[in-house]
Amino acid sequence: MTGASYPLRFRSAEARGTRIGRPLRLFGRVHGVDEALLDRIGRAFSERDEPAAALAAALRLPPGADGRVTRAQVSAALAEVGASAVDGPPRVPAPGGRADLDERPAALEQFLPHVTAVPGWVDWELVDEGAAVLRRLGQNAADVLLQLSLVGGYRFGGPTDLLAATGALTGGTLQRLARTQEWTVALSEPGALRPGGPAWRATVQVRLTHALVGASFTGPGGAGTEPWDTARWGLPANQADQAATLGLFDGTVILGCRALGVPVPPSDSRALMHLWKWVGHLLGVHPDFLVDDEWARHRLDHHVLLAQAGVSDAGPRLARAVVAAQAERTYPGPAWWRPWRARWERERMLSMLTVFLGVRSMRELGLPLRPPWAHAYLLPLNTWRYRVAGRSRRGRERLERWGRRRSDAILASYRPVAPAGHEETAGQRQSVGE
Template sequence: MIPRATACNTAVLPAAQATTPQAVVVAVPGTTARTPTQTTTATEMSPSGSVPGDYPARFRSAPERSRRIARPLRRVARVKTDDEELLHEIGRRLRTRDELGAQLAGAMRIRDRDDPERVTFAQLRQALNHGIGAVDDPPPALARFFAVVDAVPEWVDFDQVERGARIMREMGRSVDDVMLQLALIGGYRFGGPPDLLVATGGLVGATAMRRLGETQKWALSVLEPNGMRRTGAGFVATVHVRVMHALVNHEFETNGRWDVDRWGLPINQTDASATLGLFNSTLLLGIRALGWIVTADQSRAVMHLWKYVGWLMGVDEDWLFDTEQEQNRHNYHLVLVQAEPTSAGPALARALVEGQLTRDRGRLTALRNRYERARLLSMLRYFLGAQGLRDLGLPSAVPWAVPPIVAANLVRSGLLVRAAAGRRYLERASGRFARRNQRAMFGAATPEVGALPS
């Protein structure tokens, strides 16, 4: 029996089976300039000509299935009555975007080299790495963007941010397990974001493991000591990803390849908030399901870290939460509106499962790759259930890998974290795993997060 450290406990999980869909970390150019704000305007017409309240077809298109999958979150979040006003907002924001990012993306896609509004990738890199002051005569869109992201909100407590990152580093490989199995692959059970990933070519075939590695590289940078300070790797990578998302959104809003009336905007505020929910409260639910004891103070620190990350990513501020309870309630309502999976979800899931066989793990690579594939399927069975595996077209498995992980995590989180030496040991072990994992993904190449064009 895992001790009850907070209101959310593994007793209500594998039923951690309710996860929300995710946006993408990909690099595709794109554009039109719009008025920049940190939050999205409420009265904007969508590219399809519809008005707010005219929901995309995906909205609540599979109510019985969604309610079944959301049932565990309903218990965890102690939701007694569905919030119809929140559901309306979720539907509306399927058609709203990160306006500040969209305005910058528009300026970056101006073709006229003499246009004073044009922003180059070189200027963006300079501002990202050295500050807007390092850019000679910065274009207005670039200056406005960095005026927002460089201004730390009053509510940010960097001591809490650092504590949240350290706590996640101590959790080691279990963080990667939850993020890959419960969050990423679990999110492929719903239509929408997976279809965009397939459209960008980002997670199929030979690119599957590289894109996964890029996402993991970004998360590792967020968790570095001082990573979310202005010059930290996590800050730079997070703002970089925000711009890439804005470019992808513009590209697919305007190229005629994306069905806005069916799915909403390619990268919208609803899906962005769902992605954030995977990294905070879904991570905490999943980590408890793997035996890690999380105290209320630790939970608040992890939530605070990702609240700041979400703000930098351009998630609407009223959808940034301080507590698991609030986030889980929000996530529950997000699951209620989801669509059935399309062929994209199973294709992505299979690419990541079979991609385990392509990694270079050094000695005995073939044997270790087969073990890792079997381990992944075993843990997916635990997190997603038999029906979840069927939804994704994955082979059935037995969750044999989970009991030893739970036992080890109980020792780590119940004993080792109580002593400074134990915490240092856990951080070192986590770092070693991360380095091995990145080498298996990238080999001798330097991992990057969606490298900017020259």
């Protein structure tokens, strides 16, 4: 160790993290503990995404204040960013591009290059192939992201307490899940992550949302009913938690899909990891935590587990809210069938969670245990779908079409039927601050 100062949560439940991380250590080929890496993670609890934090501070300034940035200015600047050519630099919008925006504020001007400049390591063909892999994974990726990534992440204090402090426990669970689903589905569209593309804009807006949440708890006029305990948790939306979240989206999805019987060969793994490396860059994750090698991610994720705190009071409440939200979704079919479908979805989710998280974690989160019947039917189904029917080029194309259909159906189930004339646009759903 370097003698650096760490928050109290750092390694406060290391024995528990070691137990939870045993499958990751085994299937992720992790060998030993790297104290230097743990030290880097510990220091990252006190680091934040500085470019986005500066922009968030400017967004929170009162009207008329010098250097204030408005959401309209951010949205206009992002809309002006042209789609980047693969071999050329992206077009950064010039100040004063619109008549109602005479001059771009300094904080916005300084932020834009961090999301428009494309690092030399980005391979657009590999990014697009990663999107295709994500489409082929279809329902399986959606299941892993919701269960192992999201609910599994509620087993650790810190990010869960921040989420609870934002008011997430008072309602709106279905809307939060819908926005996350919309974002991940957008990432799977071809070319959507190039600067100026819809997934690029949505990802930049996610980055700003994280920064705004952090600013609301550390700046003047904090949003929480109690001050944020930096000594205990580190900074809100810190770099260690950002790295942990990225690991839940890339490496965890790969391992989770394999646990459901889906083969993820090295070529698919490489493409998917590269896609998420670019997404992580756009989200403001520190370069120390950006990797496009699956095994490097598993090693990093294992050390992140060792650095975590135990479960807090917020974790079980958030987990139960996600399970309960399955009954609020809009399922197709006649009205008499929908309550039965909602119950089936809830039981299916609990069955999969019992396998993914294990008995002790389910009890810690206050979730009821279920037999592993969902895995029992998914394993042979995915074996047929991916290892037999999906082996050929046409088979993979069929898997992509199936993945799109499942994504559309999942998104539709999270959206209430809008009254005529009140349809919500994609731009409204992706507005800054959501």
